[in-house]
Amino acid sequence: DADVTQTPRNRITKTGKRIMLECSQTKGHDRMYWYRQDPGLGLRLIYYSFDVKDINKGEISDGYSVSRQAQAKFSLSLESAIPNQTALYFCATSVSPSGGPRSGELFFGEGSRLTVL
Amino acid sequence: GNSVTQMEGPVTLSEEAFLTINCTYTATGYPSLFWYVQYPGEGLQLLLKATKADDKGSNKGFEATYRKETTSFHLEKGSVQVSDSAVYFCALSDPGNTDKLIFGTGTRLQVFP
Numbered sequence: 001d002a003d004v005t006q007t008p009r010n011r012i013t014k015t016g017k018r019i020m021l022e023c024s025q026t027k028g029h030d031r032m033y034w035y036r037q038d039p040g041l042g043l044r045l046i047y048y049s050f051d052v053k054d055i056n057k058g059e060i061s062d063g064y065s066v067s068r069q070a071q072a073k074f075s076l077s078l079e080s081a082i083p084n085q086t087a088l089y090f091c092a093t094s095v096s097p098s099g100g101p102r103s104g105e106l107f108f109g110e111g112s113r114l115t116v117l
Numbered sequence: 118g119n120s121v122t123q124m125e126g127p128v129t130l131s132e133e134a135f136l137t138i139n140c141t142y143t144a145t146g147y148p149s150l151f152w153y154v155q156y157p158g159e160g161l162q163l164l165l166k167a168t169k170a171d172d173k174g175s176n177k178g179f180e181a182t183y184r185k186e187t188t189s190f191h192l193e194k195g196s197v198q199v200s201d202s203a204v205y206f207c208a209l210s211d212p213g214n215t216d217k218l219i220f221g222t223g224t225r226l227q228v229f230p
Contacts, residue, residue, distance in 0.1 A: 004160070031216055035220075040222055041222060042206060042220040042221055042222040042223050043161070043206065043220040044220075045217065045218075048217065050216075058217075090160055090161070092160075092161075094216045103149065103168075103210070103216060104149050104151055104166060104208075104210045104216060104218060105163050105166070106153075106161070106163070106216075106218060107162075108160030108161045108162065109160050110158070110159055110160050111159075111160055
């Protein structure tokens, strides 16, 4: 089984619908992230969380919200999906504390492909 | 602000050819630099890293040297294989928060037999 599991792997929805992407991890890491990948744009950070009580906006948080339900679970919601949110979404984790020898090493899930019609 | 610029792809090579994928960066402070690889249908995984100037990261035959004077971190491999076909991302860590990574746009490598 994968250490970082994303569900669903693929989803097609319509404009205005609410969508939740879920991420769970068995690595025991405190830090979790949501990125989106678009062709020609690379990966851009949406939200990140350094522990259950710590949620931070990334560079493109507008239109998204997150919930850190437990150390192992971090979900991303689109309250009212729009077509330009069509993308491949990745959850990732990292070990803390920052600055140690493993610093910067993110562990990614396999991605959730979202299509908004 | 901090940013990473990669050469556009796709890079198309024959098996056993020499590979270079260029990466340059702009950053305040002293970031760490990374190469991540994404194989088809998979998430990204760390390929190699370098944490300070003149460090060389290496893994699976790939190498990259942190060049502060040219703000570069070019990825090289002496002899590519078909199995190296993937998308390669250069990234840097935010010096103020080393677990926040800033990624380049990615370079697709296609290796043919």
